[in-house]
Amino acid sequence: MKGGIIAYEGGKAVGDEAFGIEYFVSGDFSDVFRMSYAMEEGLQQLYLLLAEMCEEREVKHLLERLAKFEEGHKAKMKALFPDDLTGEQVSADSLEGGFNRQQILNHFQDRKVTSDDVIQLGMMLETQAFDLYSRLAAKADTDETKEFFLFMVREEKQHLKFLSDEYDKVLGR
């Protein structure tokens, strides 16, 4: 690629090759599925909590739409893998990509949340999630797990497209 990464204008991920992988060490498909589901849940809750903190109607609406997007994603996961949500529930404190929800809430505690903040936060989390699931797919032990992670990668790509379109709208205002 001409110019290398410096010339690339687009979302970039951070962290070493193992970043976030610690959440998926078990290797058991059911555990892997439940952890991914909990991360989606964690992100949905984050968007809803930020929407509660937010006074601007437009930003609140955007956050609610993003939360709905995660709800749709969870429904799709449940429909595709109906037998894998049984067993002990996983904490939803960890978000897609391996970030911690409380850290992000703390960041926004004493400041006004803008559309720009929301889109950039969403893009950062979805980019990290895309990267994490890609790394997990490459390391997957079984075809079932690999296919699941590739499904998640495709989903994150769709989320990124949605956010990128929203960003274009914000820039075009």
Next chain:
Amino acid sequence: MNWRNLFASDVNMSPADVKIFMAEHKPEEYQLLDVRQPKEYEKEHLPGAQLIPVKELMNRLDELDPTKPTFVY
């Protein structure tokens, strides 16, 4: 497979063209290969890129799929 012909049909694509290619293809249809050092990868990398530092490339070619388009940076 030989490292000399792994990227036999190499083309130096612009980042904008790479971005378009990625938008038009499923992530599993291509490979992104980061040949920099681990510290550089850690600081920032293209989402989904596989890290194989250039000095390790010859010994780790079996980790790549020679049938897929591969974007190297």
